[in-house]
Amino acid sequence: MIIYFFSGLAFTGLGLAVFLQLRRGSDFPLYKLLPWLAAFGISSGAGGWVEMFLVGETNPDVIQILEVFRVVLQITSGLLLLIFGWGIFAKITPLPPWSIFIPGIFIVPVAYVITYALSTFITPSPIEIPIDIWTRYLFYLPGSILAGVGFLRQWSVQRQQGYSDVASLMLGAGLAFLFEAFVMGLVVPAAPYGPASYYNYDRVAYNAFASKSMQIQPYGLIAWLDYQRVLEVTGLPIQFWRMLSAIAVTGFVVRGLDVFEAIQRRLVQSLQDERDRAQKTAISAQIAARHTAESWSDALVRISSRIAELEDVDRILLYIVESACPLLTADFIGLALVNEDTTQLMLKYFSSPDRSELVDTLIPIENSLIMGVLIFQSSYRSLAGEMPENLSGIVFNTQNQANSLAAVPLNLDARTVGVLWAARFEHQVFSDTDLIWMECLADQVMIAIKHGLMTAQLQTLSITEERSRIAREMHDGLAQVLGYMNLQVQTLEAFLKQGKLEKLQIKLDQMREAVQAAHADVRENILSLRTTLANETGLIPAIEEYLEEFSFQTKIETHFDNQVGDQLNLASIAEVQLVCILQEALANVRKHAKALNVFVIIKQQSEGDNPCVFLTIKDDGIGFVPARQTRSFGLQTMSERAQSVGGTLLVWSDPGKGSRVECCIPCLHREQLQKTISFLK
Amino acid sequence: MNVREWALPVYTILMQLATGILFILWLIRSSKMQRVSSTDIDKLFRRPILVVFFTILLAIIGSHFHLSNPLLSFLAIRNIKDSWLSREIVFTILMFFSCAALVDQIWKPDKKSQHSTFILGWSAILFGGISIYCMSHIYLLPTQTSWNHWTTILMFFSSSIVLGTTSAVTLLFMDTIFIQKEEPQLAEIRSDILKRSLLMLGYLAIAGFIMVVILNVTQINRMQGGDEHLNISLSLLFDLYQPLVIFRFLILFAGIGVFILTAFWLIKKGKTLTELVVPIYLSCLFVLVAEILGRFLFYATHVRLGI
Numbered sequence: 001m002i003i004y005f006f007s008g009l010a011f012t013g014l015g016l017a018v019f020l021q022l023r024r025g026s027d028f029p030l031y032k033l034l035p036w037l038a039a040f041g042i043s044s045g046a047g048g049w050v051e052m053f054l055v056g057e058t059n060p061d062v063i064q065i066l067e068v069f070r071v072v073l074q075i076t077s078g079l080l081l082l083i084f085g086w087g088i089f090a091k092i093t094p095l096p097p098w099s100i101f102i103p104g105i106f107i108v109p110v111a112y113v114i115t116y117a118l119s120t121f122i123t124p125s126p127i128e129i130p131i132d133i134w135t136r137y138l139f140y141l142p143g144s145i146l147a148g149v150g151f152l153r154q155w156s157v158q159r160q161q162g163y164s165d166v167a168s169l170m171l172g173a174g175l176a177f178l179f180e181a182f183v184m185g186l187v188v189p190a191a192p193y194g195p196a197s198y199y200n201y202d203r204v205a206y207n208a209f210a211s212k213s214m215q216i217q218p219y220g221l222i223a224w225l226d227y228q229r230v231l232e233v234t235g236l237p238i239q240f241w242r243m244l245s246a247i248a249v250t251g252f253v254v255r256g257l258d259v260f261e262a263i264q265r266r267l268v269q270s271l272q273d274e275r276d277r278a279q280k281t282a283i284s285a286q287i288a289a290r291h292t293a294e295s296w297s298d299a300l301v302r303i304s305s306r307i308a309e310l311e312d313v314d315r316i317l318l319y320i321v322e323s324a325c326p327l328l329t330a331d332f333i334g335l336a337l338v339n340e341d342t343t344q345l346m347l348k349y350f351s352s353p354d355r356s357e358l359v360d361t362l363i364p365i366e367n368s369l370i371m372g373v374l375i376f377q378s379s380y381r382s383l384a385g386e387m388p389e390n391l392s393g394i395v396f397n398t399q400n401q402a403n404s405l406a407a408v409p410l411n412l413d414a415r416t417v418g419v420l421w422a423a424r425f426e427h428q429v430f431s432d433t434d435l436i437w438m439e440c441l442a443d444q445v446m447i448a449i450k451h452g453l454m455t456a457q458l459q460t461l462s463i464t465e466e467r468s469r470i471a472r473e474m475h476d477g478l479a480q481v482l483g484y485m486n487l488q489v490q491t492l493e494a495f496l497k498q499g500k501l502e503k504l505q506i507k508l509d510q511m512r513e514a515v516q517a518a519h520a521d522v523r524e525n526i527l528s529l530r531t532t533l534a535n536e537t538g539l540i541p542a543i544e545e546y547l548e549e550f551s552f553q554t555k556i557e558t559h560f561d562n563q564v565g566d567q568l569n570l571a572s573i574a575e576v577q578l579v580c581i582l583q584e585a586l587a588n589v590r591k592h593a594k595a596l597n598v599f600v601i602i603k604q605q606s607e608g609d610n611p612c613v614f615l616t617i618k619d620d621g622i623g624f625v626p627a628r629q630t631r632s633f634g635l636q637t638m639s640e641r642a643q644s645v646g647g648t649l650l651v652w653s654d655p656g657k658g659s660r661v662e663c664c665i666p667c668l669h670r671e672q673l674q675k676t677i678s679f680l681k
Numbered sequence: 682m683n684v685r686e687w688a689l690p691v692y693t694i695l696m697q698l699a700t701g702i703l704f705i706l707w708l709i710r711s712s713k714m715q716r717v718s719s720t721d722i723d724k725l726f727r728r729p730i731l732v733v734f735f736t737i738l739l740a741i742i743g744s745h746f747h748l749s750n751p752l753l754s755f756l757a758i759r760n761i762k763d764s765w766l767s768r769e770i771v772f773t774i775l776m777f778f779s780c781a782a783l784v785d786q787i788w789k790p791d792k793k794s795q796h797s798t799f800i801l802g803w804s805a806i807l808f809g810g811i812s813i814y815c816m817s818h819i820y821l822l823p824t825q826t827s828w829n830h831w832t833t834i835l836m837f838f839s840s841s842i843v844l845g846t847t848s849a850v851t852l853l854f855m856d857t858i859f860i861q862k863e864e865p866q867l868a869e870i871r872s873d874i875l876k877r878s879l880l881m882l883g884y885l886a887i888a889g890f891i892m893v894v895i896l897n898v899t900q901i902n903r904m905q906g907g908d909e910h911l912n913i914s915l916s917l918l919f920d921l922y923q924p925l926v927i928f929r930f931l932i933l934f935a936g937i938g939v940f941i942l943t944a945f946w947l948i949k950k951g952k953t954l955t956e957l958v959v960p961i962y963l964s965c966l967f968v969l970v971a972e973i974l975g976r977f978l979f980y981a982t983h984v985r986l987g988i
Contacts, residue, residue: 097859100855100858100859100958101855103962104732104855104962107851107965107969108698108969110966111966111970111973112687112691112973114970115973115974118925118970118974119977119981122921122924
């Protein structure tokens, strides 16, 4: 009775444990089979307890009812075990293709066994006996074997995948089911028919091949297959061994339910690993992207810096293609411009990892893809599988064939004047990001070209202005003096003929003064020309040198107060204008102020948000009334010079109190450049 | 019935099964040969022929649990003139060897003589048929009144037809499903052959079933109007073995019914072979159980005259 109790308890525990696991859910394929296992456990447990009550019951009616329950529960649990066994054997891990033949191989033996089983139902023994026997042979035995082998397959599968924890649980459950197959499926009660009872009670087997009867060994395997033999051999009833198998199955399967935890842990771990990998990948991608962006930004800043420093356009463009080569990991960068009559696209600059060159000879570009970029004014990048013939004629000075292309147009005022392209020899296509960066480079190319054109225009303008100024100076100074000298020479000739030597002497003195004044003007102009056109040493040294020379020539004491050091942060053109303004102001001092001292102060201070360079020229001369001098003394010229570089110019003077010229020029270009550099970094 | 007695249903049923399967396969082969290449048709039958061969082998092994030392089987040839049993043994062995030759012919790719394959197949079927005929004649004994009737001969052949039809189709199902995974390019051809054959085989299965029923009804009528021994046999059939008799006919009807339904689902409803694998297995199992049970009843209900 106790044995039945524990047997029922074990199976019921199995059913409940599996049922609880069912409520937790899982993606593991075994989960779909748990309902069958739970139902098997509960029905087997109920069957065990029904047998327990049968042992102690004496009322025949109750016994009959309990017997019916037992039979129904036994068939039910056997069927459930068979379904579970088949599921775990065949459905968790796919069987090999040839397994389709397994049912075909077994169908004939199974048909015979079923027929044999049916024939035993017409024997005089109680019907529950054949039901018991055939339930065990046909349901429990194959069900347990299939479940056992199914768990062992999982043991093998999990072990191959390296999950030893899960594998060991599967092994235990598999062995437990095989043990159950023996004690629950093979050992049957005594009956007047076989197979177990046939061998155990007749004790005779007929060997057809030997044509004789043979005695079965008393303790061979077959001898174990009925209840009596098990009791005789082990000293314990089969019910005890079945209880043991129930406990073993329950123990191992309940322990084996940890597989779901292990699977869950594995899943969580794999998700964590995947997340970590994704994070690392994302960080790496971010770092790479930032690195790329920084590289590109640095390159663009360097290009901008060269443009701002008025470097030669050819050098700038060569530098651009040279920089693009490593940035795009390209094997060739080309820059072609349309010729003057806009009939052909000519290669002008190219760069490869080992050389960069400004092309002297005429190399026309005839590739249809590049010409397409020029004509349609739209960027292009080749995709994987681009036909090789489409990429011919885009690389030069190499024997390699390009296999990937990216090209952008060079647009100047809505007109395409050239194409910048990159090529790779490997089958590695350029990305859309590469194309965007190339468009930035193209913008830089166009800025450099525009800047070059503008600088050339400015230089032409400056030369023209300077010539005008020299002409004006010669007209106002030297030409006047020479004209005056011509008249005076005629007067001197007359005085000489008339013998008026005193008057002659006076005229000669006047002429000497005029010549000296003209000489001073000429020397000043020479000084100005030298200072403004040849100041390669920097603005402040040039001013210092000029003031020193001015003081020496004019005997006017100069006092220079430099409050900015060497860094003025002015554009080159602004520096030129500043020097010109200083020269003009000092020329006025020399000519008109009759000053003994002139003070030049240069300082930097902010005017609103913009820092400016302030230049003050102050003298202790006779002064003048500003309202009357608005169009003289070169004041107009000075004011225009200041305005041309965004600055202002003011003049203060009172008769007898000297004069003061104040010029303010904003440090526009370099300051903005610094801001751009900071922003990009 | 003990083990020795069960050897009889094993041998007789397996021989009838093997002959029936081979007959059905060769019927399909002969009727479809014009539409597909000989290579394809032979490949289609490679594994089923192997199954037929092993079935005959199992039948022979099973028979020796009933007979005697298998090594002395050749002695049967000495009594071929007088003994139906000796004739049965001889023709069984002939069928076995012709089937072995057929296996060799089909499985070796270099042997591609379609004519010899055709002849070998029909020879094996002929030997099998003669063997079944001899087998049935063994039971036509004056002392076994319930067996001693022409219905016995026809019963054996009808069993062969019913068993062969369902089992051959099951084998072709299995093989085609296997081919779908291993050689998908051939699967469509085989599936087509199977579908074309199913209609004919469905009619054949129904005819076999009707034949079984008619023969059994004839036999029962004979028993009712027969002598005392036949009445005893009849009473055994409808008394002790009644549940098995009813079950046998029910399950035979179910097996043929499922077979017809499977054919209908495949041809008309367009279901796949994989979807129909369980019904076709069930139909085969049901028919097998019904025929084995019929054979069991055949042996269990006979009454011997005299000692």
